[in-house]
Amino acid sequence: MKFFNSSKEKENFDEFYQKSSTKELINYINKLNALSIMFEDEKYFTSQRRYEKVPAIDSQTARLLYFIALMKKPSNILEIGFGSGFSAYSLYCGAVNNIRHFITYEHEKKRFTRGKKYIESKKIDIELIFDDFNEQSIKRLMEKEKIVAFDLVFIDGVKREYPVYFDQVKKIICRDSILIFDNILFNGKLLVLNRKKDGKNTEGAKILYSFNENLAKDKDFSTLFLPVGDGIAISIKN
């Protein structure tokens, strides 16, 4: 029985099946990154995510944050949404030699208490604030700490609030500041929910969907959207 009509067809077939799957190649890249960037406390954060069910960035996003901080060398960092602290820890590790102020907000008591204990035990210079992030609170802190502007902001609070956070954060950054938005794919459900008329989380997904579109069109920022973790947007203030 003849399987191929020409030697070219056979060549194409061989070439196709010699390629690794996309998943295999991505796993390979992830393994290289895990070898290249090692986090002393990674196990603590992954167990917080698995056993305590605290939502957190994945290991690849952590490495991306670390690397952005390493390149940017920010002195003032702000985070909205501490959770168990994996993102704060990754950014901190990358920026450690230049940080003057690292402020992060967590409004859930249990997460705040656990986070505070962790930060103190590690003697990390991060100021964890037990409050709902809002303009008055951050402006008060900036005045007290004599912070003129933040040069890196990581936004990982309630997804439907992203447009509000963005408006608030715009007032406390300067030229070349970097804003990073996590979960721009809404736990992978963004497109499915955006197509729906109503139902659970549909409104939140629609808000985030138009937020992404507006951010992409915003000429005051240069933005790169990346399919890392649950989707990340990195914006630089022009």
Ligand SMILES: C[S@@+](CC[C@H](N)C(=O)[O-])C[C@H]1O[C@@H](n2cnc3c(N)ncnc32)[C@H](O)[C@@H]1O
């Ligand atoms: C996705 S989790 C943060 C994960 C963390 N950034 C990480 O990757 O390790 C979001 C956290 O933000 C907190 N949060 C949400 N909105 C907030 C707000 N407006 N102010 C303070 N904390 C907030 C939630 O309680 C939750 O713990």
